[in-house]
Amino acid sequence: MSGFIFSEKPIRIDRGEGVYLYDTNGNEYLDFGASYACTPAGHCHPEVVDATTTQLEELCYVQASYPHAARTALYERLADVGPVDVDNVWLCNSGTEANEAALKFARHATGRSKIVATKRGFHGRTMGSLAATWKDKYKQGFGPLAGGVEFVEYGDSEAMAEAIDEDTAAVILEPLQGEGGINPVPKGYLQSVRVETATSGAALILDEIQTGLGRTGELWAAEKYDVVPDVLTTAKGLANGLPMGATLCRDWIAEDAGNHGSTFSGGPVVSAAAGATLDVIERESLPSHAADVGGYLRGEIESRLGDDVRDVRGHGLMIGIEVKRGSNRLLRDLAIDHGVLALPAGRTVLRLLPPLTVEREHADEFLEALEAVIA
Numbered sequence: 001m002s003g004f005i006f007s008e009k010p011i012r013i014d015r016g017e018g019v020y021l022y023d024t025n026g027n028e029y030l031d032f033g034a035s036y037a038c039t040p041a042g043h044c045h046p047e048v049v050d051a052t053t054t055q056l057e058e059l060c061y062v063q064a065s066y067p068h069a070a071r072t073a074l075y076e077r078l079a080d081v082g083p084v085d086v087d088n089v090w091l092c093n094s095g096t097e098a099n100e101a102a103l104k105f106a107r108h109a110t111g112r113s114k115i116v117a118t119k120r121g122f123h124g125r126t127m128g129s130l131a132a133t134w135k136d137k138y139k140q141g142f143g144p145l146a147g148g149v150e151f152v153e154y155g156d157s158e159a160m161a162e163a164i165d166e167d168t169a170a171v172i173l174e175p176l177q178g179e180g181g182i183n184p185v186p187k188g189y190l191q192s193v194r195v196e197t198a199t200s201g202a203a204l205i206l207d208e209i210q211t212g213l214g215r216t217g218e219l220w221a222a223e224k225y226d227v228v229p230d231v232l233t234t235a236k237g238l239a240n241g242l243p244m245g246a247t248l249c250r251d252w253i254a255e256d257a258g259n260h261g262s263t264f265s266g267g268p269v270v271s272a273a274a275g276a277t278l279d280v281i282e283r284e285s286l287p288s289h290a291a292d293v294g295g296y297l298r299g300e301i302e303s304r305l306g307d308d309v310r311d312v313r314g315h316g317l318m319i320g321i322e323v324k325r326g327s328n329r330l331l332r333d334l335a336i337d338h339g340v341l342a343l344p345a346g347r348t349v350l351r352l353l354p355p356l357t358v359e360r361e362h363a364d365e366f367l368e369a370l371e372a373v374i375a
């Protein structure tokens with residue numbers, strides 16, 4: 001048997017450039033999904049390609065116990081751009097590993113075991129992160145998972161306050177739920193979770209794997225909500241398509257994080273790619289660009305299609321469009337008939353996570369296709 005895990009789409013992509021992908025027949029696709037936010041700087045950004053290939057030719061890999069310039073630079077870069085005081089960096093290869101580390105560190109540093117997570121939250125598919133993920137579909141038949149996880153309604157401050165007790169090691173949540181349907185929460189909610197966790201001595205873990213790196217209009221969504229977590233996790237677009245995750249921690253977590261490690265933690269090639277990606281995001285002011293183009297896009301969807309959809313929500317270039325019929329058929333029509341790629345978030349929500357380099361003209365191209373398939 002081969003390739004049995006993923007169901008595959010009927011399009012063979014073999015090239016990408018900027019906000020476009022191309023299939024083996026030479027057809028062009030406007031990429032409004034960025035393969036789940038994995039290419040914030042656009043496909044094959046020349047600066048990222050250059051940094052990556054240069055590093056590959058110099059040194060592909062050396063065991064993590066030997067410091068290496070690309071990784072040392074990335075530690076400093078992440079400490080610099082992370083929320084204030086959340087400046088101790090652990091590097092890994094994916095989002096689920098970044099959360100797995102966050103949960104381990106929080107348990108070790110607090111000496112407590114309970115984890116509070118949110119309904120409809122998504123944190124990954126390894127045993128610990130999966131235990132903190134809401135949807136049953138992802139968990140069925142894999143138990144027993146890591147224990148001690150309690151789920152509360154996302155956005156309900158009182159339920160959160162009640163769930164946090166003296167055995168709570170951590171609260172883990174997304175500042176804006178992605179997989180769960182693009183669900184924003186009021187600023188006051190995250191601030192109250194911050195106060196409750198601090199009062200109880202539990203760690204606040206913000207999973208910014210989808211929201212981070214400029215997507216919501218700030219480099220981190222935490223800034224948008226004026227909340228500084230104890231731990232912040234990032235991955236997906238961190239190395240613009242190469243596999244990398246990071247767990248950023250405050251001192252009190254890092255100083256008592258326990259024994260953790262990973263062979264490929266911060267390898268030279270992915271570190272070089274991530275450094276270049278962060279450079280591009282900063283130099284091209286992609287967070288504020290995302291706020292601008294995203295605001296335009298949301299406004300236009302509302303004014304042109306307001307009556308044809310149930311809801312439009314999100315921040316920056318993380319947008320959910322709740323539609324009146326199944327999202328799968330619409331996504332298929334967008335791709336096959338109009339050369340536009342987007343994503344689902346559940347059965348009735350279209351999810352837009354384009355490269356942060358999209359311009360208004362691309363938004364217009366998307367809007368035309370969306371009007372054609374919905375109206």
Ligand SMILES: *Cc1c(COP(=O)(O)O)cnc(C)c1O
Nearest residue numbers: 094095096122123124207209210
């Ligand atoms: C994708 C995602 C993850 C898991 O990342 P992987 O790299 O697939 O392990 C975790 N949390 C959030 C919010 C995500 O969007």
